[in-house]
Amino acid sequence: MTGRFPFVDRPRLWGTALSHYQVEGGDVCDWTEWERAGKTRGEPCGDAVDSWRRYESDADLARAAGANAFRFSVSWSRVEPREGELDEAALARYRALAEHLRRIDLEPCVTLLHYTHPLWFHERTPWTSPASVDRFGRFAARVAEAFQGLVRFWVPLNEPFVFLLGGFLDGQIPPGLSDTRVLRRVFDHLLAAHAAAANAIRERIPEAAVGVAHNMMAFAPERPKKFLDSLLVNIADRCYNRAIVEAFATGRWDFLIPPATRIRGRRDDLPKSLDVFGVNFYSRLHLRCPGVTRFIGDFNYRDASGYGLTDNGWEVVPEAFPALLDEAAAAGFPLVITENGLADEHDRLRPMFLERHAAALARDDVHGYFHWSLLDNYEWLDGYDPKFGLYAVDRNTMARTARPSVETFRRLGASFLR
């Protein structure tokens, strides 16, 4: 381990997370095309919640909620709208945000790939091609130059596994492929891109701590006595949760994507490319095999734990959090919760959700927590219906209003940071 993380002067981080496309507005990228092609269910992103112009006052809201850290992402399509051409004004905009964060004493945490890509990317250097690695490394280098002296916590990739499945197996998100033959190559290139970005960042910012934000999901057999349901749970846990943990721990991976795609590979520089392991945790899926709708299995949310489902139908299951943190900790890196939250417009469940998940943070290897999200925002395929914000946003006036759980967040933060 490199010892770059936790930061000596700020051993614990308490913050909020958001991503560029979901809040900024007016960003033209592959996702905009996806909306235009009718591949999303909700309203298109449009102006989002106008954070491109309001970032500083949004950051002030995080500060007012007791945060000492702020996770955001940089839009590749804004920074490099045409291959090889940088938009200096976009970089300057992000730099101004990072300066503001420093001014109000929030530790910036920067993500470089949060699902969206520049329009040229999938055509010219798609993730199936090794050129993707070089392009992403170059983008990381430019952003690191812009943030020198300001940002030391970096997350090159948000949820690489979700992106792999959604973009190349289910075809639900851009580039929308459904091709088991490319999975192995894309996985390899994503991990290589992470390592290339880590190198580019550390060359420019030697004190940088590099992480990954890995979505971890709890799985349970729908019918506990059925062998096949339990078997599917094991396979899902191994591939969805553990493959990435093992890849970063050992530089090797070997797992099965059901029903029969074996993904195997090796990258010796991977363990050294990481300083901190980020966990995004939301919910639990109940698996049934064979499925009623899909032969290999059904994946359903159910209110098995009895707290009530979130507005978008997800189970609230804080009891599952500690075991997933143990799985993540097996990689041997310090942990940060890079996302955790729920869609809950009326704040019925959020205060309790925050309390119960915060209870799982009382362990020596957890050094930070970022709540998803600061604001209600654009929720990808579902448009603006799910409300994930500590602050509600009225999209007509763009006014931000604190939900009662801001107080819970502040109180829990004060005790976590003590």
Ligand code: BGC
């Ligand atoms: C993603 C966010 C998303 C959230 C809620 C996470 O997996 O990183 O972009 O808004 O889930 O669905």
